[in-house]
Amino acid sequence: MSDTQYLAAKTIDEAVNAHEKANGTARFLAGGTDLLVQIKSGIRKPNLVIDIKKIVELNSINEISDGEFEIGASVSGANLNRNSKFAKLWPGVLEAFRLIGSEQIQGRASLGGNLCNGSPAGDSVPALIAAGCKAVIAGPKGRKDVPIENFHLGPGKTVLENGEMLVSLKFPKRVSNSADAYLRMTPRTEMDIAVVGCGVNISLENDICTHARVSLGAVAPTPLLIEEASDIMIGSKLDDDTLDRVSKICMDACNPINDKRGTVDYRTKVAGVLFKRATKLAAERIGGNK
Ligand SMILES: Cc1cc2nc3c(=O)[nH]c(=O)nc-3n(C[C@H](O)[C@H](O)[C@H](O)COP(=O)(O)OP(=O)(O)OC[C@H]3O[C@@H](n4cnc5c(N)ncnc54)[C@H](O)[C@@H]3O)c2cc1C
Numbered sequence: 001m002s003d004t005q006y007l008a009a010k011t012i013d014e015a016v017n018a019h020e021k022a023n024g025t026a027r028f029l030a031g032g033t034d035l036l037v038q039i040k041s042g043i044r045k046p047n048l049v050i051d052i053k054k055i056v057e058l059n060s061i062n063e064i065s066d067g068e069f070e071i072g073a074s075v076s077g078a079n080l081n082r083n084s085k086f087a088k089l090w091p092g093v094l095e096a097f098r099l100i101g102s103e104q105i106q107g108r109a110s111l112g113g114n115l116c117n118g119s120p121a122g123d124s125v126p127a128l129i130a131a132g133c134k135a136v137i138a139g140p141k142g143r144k145d146v147p148i149e150n151f152h153l154g155p156g157k158t159v160l161e162n163g164e165m166l167v168s169l170k171f172p173k174r175v176s177n178s179a180d181a182y183l184r185m186t187p188r189t190e191m192d193i194a195v196v197g198c199g200v201n202i203s204l205e206n207d208i209c210t211h212a213r214v215s216l217g218a219v220a221p222t223p224l225l226i227e228e229a230s231d232i233m234i235g236s237k238l239d240d241d242t243l244d245r246v247s248k249i250c251m252d253a254c255n256p257i258n259d260k261r262g263t264v265d266y267r268t269k270v271a272g273v274l275f276k277r278a279t280k281l282a283a284e285r286i287g288g289n290k
Contacts, residue, residue, distance in 0.1 A: 020163030031108030073112025092180030096127035121218035129215035130199035139164035149225035179285035195262040198274035219254040247272035
């Protein structure tokens with residue numbers, strides 16, 4: 001990193017201006033658990049690293065109104081874990097985040113970094129998509145909101161343009177009888193990335209599904225929102241027939257890579273299985289059993 005300049009920005013404007021001026025040669029630094037590894041291994045060689053951990057708004061957890069949260073992009077997993085109200089409303093988002101690395105990694109790693117790294121296998125991303133979360137982006141032209149399902153363009157590529165920075169993640173207001181869940185499959189039990197990840201977020205009223213969002217990770221160049229799943233699940237009792245139908249839709253949506261960690265067939269099959277398990281887990285949470 002000897003040629004790399006370091007700037008600890010104190011405001012969003014300072015960070016955005018410095019990034020814009022660097023014209024594509026700067027990277028923002030949150031927890032550094034992706035970026036520093038990439039710099040050390042020569043995958044990334046930024047001229048400027050802009051540390052954003054000192055910007056107050058990026059490190060804040062705000063409850064905008066009762067049950068409606070906005071989480072700063074560099075809030076660490078460890079800090080988010082300590083917010084008991086958020087944990088009660090979004091257990092699936094936290095269970096996704098808790099899978100990232102280890103306790104030490106989670107002391108630094110942020111939801112924002114997991115999203116902006118652009119990996120199709122980032123664990124928190126399917127959970128954020130299922131939650132219906134929006135990314136708040138600041139840039140030279142002001143601020144805008146982007147639904148998380150539109151944030152990734154391909155492996156390592158996001159909608160962020162020169163000078164643009166993720167400020168926060170906005171979670172929608174929670175209605176009662178709602179819960180989410182995230183499950184992933186890895187060949188190893190610890191410190192591995194997902195071969196498949198699945199996030200499910202549902203609401204039930206008198207056992208009928210009134211809201212559903214399903215997302216899959218690591219089965220395509222970008223994390224996927226399975227829109228057809230919502231159409232079939234809403235209005236159903238999430239009975240076996242419905243779950244079988246949606247499981248098939250999840251499998252049909254898969255377009256995964258074939259590698260030593262999982263073949264195309266394996267990843268596709270596991271996507272269908274994880275969808276069913278995550279949906280059952282979310283429903284059990286609404287019933288207060290998990
Ligand atoms: C041992 C180990 C195990 C891991 N295990 C997992 C795992 O199981 N699952 C998983 O998904 N990941 C895993 N990771 C990857 C990593 O920990 C996560 O992706 C983490 O959430 C990244 O967050 P960070 O704050 O450290 O990001 P950083 O490394 O700081 O940033 C990541 C990327 O996002 C950009 N960025 C960060 N913040 C912003 C912002 N606000 N606006 C614009 N761009 C931004 C950076 O420039 C960089 O390109 C692991 C990493 C290690 C080292």
